[in-house]
Amino acid sequence: MMQIIPSPVIFQDSDGKNSKVQFGLRWQLIPLNISFRSNKFTTPLQFFKINPVRRFTGSMDIFVQPEWTVTGFKYSGLSRFGISAGSRIILPIKGDGEKMAFSLGGKYTHRNDAITGKNGYWSAEGGIYFLFGFVGLQFSYNFDERSRYNIGFFLKYF
């Protein structure tokens, strides 16, 4: 249920000449997580309800992220609503991932562009997570010059 709480995101909005940041919300859904370090009593495969220990001690997410740009895109022509799907690996840095962990991954975002007529773009993404995975930051580099960067908070409560 906690996955329905969205995380705030900042999107770059550009038409090549002008650029602005726009505020949006992102829902962090994880249909599948495969843990690399589940113990002998627990399963490595988790669906939607993701145990933070198994996730942040080393795992792979298959994620889906609906996004809603609250302030809209002024320059780029991108639609307010987009949905991303992708995969990332998460590895621990400190405290076996409870104090700090990071992620690297890629995703495809479906989002209509009224100006170019395109309907999506690919992205590389990375993240850093703190405090048992309650909070984090995710950065996306999008292969679309009209919204090159996203920076999003990652907020979860278990």
Added chain:
Amino acid sequence: MKRQLAVILITILTVTINGCWPVRVGMKSIGESIFGEPEKVKNKIKDPIKENVRLSALWVGHSTVLLQIEDKVILVDPVFEDVISGVVLRKVEAGLDMKNIPKLDIVAVSHAHMDHMSLGSLKDLDERFPKAKLVIPFGSEEYLPSYDMDMIRLKTANSKELGYIGESREIDGLKITAVFAQHQGGRYGMDSYTWKVPGCTGYIIEYKGITVFYAGDTTYDEFAYKYLGTQYKIDLALIPVGPCRDCETDGSYYHVASLGALKVFDELKADYMIPVHYGALEYFADPNIPVYVLKDLAERYGSSSATGLAISKPYSEGLKILNEGEQYIFQYK
């Protein structure tokens, strides 16, 4: 107009945030955990495991205790970090350096709360002692990754119906049994209720005629400890004190304060008690208040039963209050 609204909003937010006690405490804790340092323990013991010892206990701090029973070394609820639960700086650092533990047979974790189970400490222990056994209560496996240490999961018996004594496992001649503790599983707060994962226990550890009881986190129970006292001849009881001032009457059903701890000790009929679960975290202005109260109670009620605390013997002799990093070697004839 927009600017005026923004100023008003920022003013309201600033006043609200500054006036909000949990926010202030939270921000103070985060600040301390990033920039602060715990009080140092002087003269830490470098050789905690000794020859010709029947029983010794070294209080590392909070609920972490290193036990030596003959040739076996047991560590209960290992938390060695300066920052507990991510944002809380401990008042006094861990009283033992992990590198000075020369061998380890068993790590016993009572439950998954952050002041009792640290994944960072467990990972360090796993790297140093991959052949040790990690004993946990049923349910706590949800909060642990895999280790080289062999994980042993015991079902406990946290009610009269279950008989107070749960599963046992014999490990190379040492017997460890999960026994009654009235507390909670969970780790993050709400998950105690939403995940409904069990997972808290006490332990009885028996080896070569020595019996040690570790209560974990628990409340006082008028039947459980009397029963355990009839089933085991306990040499040493490690019993928590606090964090509540009067856990027995203030509705804190998951902890035991000094008076309750003394009752547990009395009903177990144990020879010795070492209080734990104080000192590291700022539950009170002085985190050692629970042991001042404990000492006072033990002396005041020592050999009389005038004040509602039904006792069977003087406590003062059996009560061993240690400082962080202090080790007590029990003398046996």
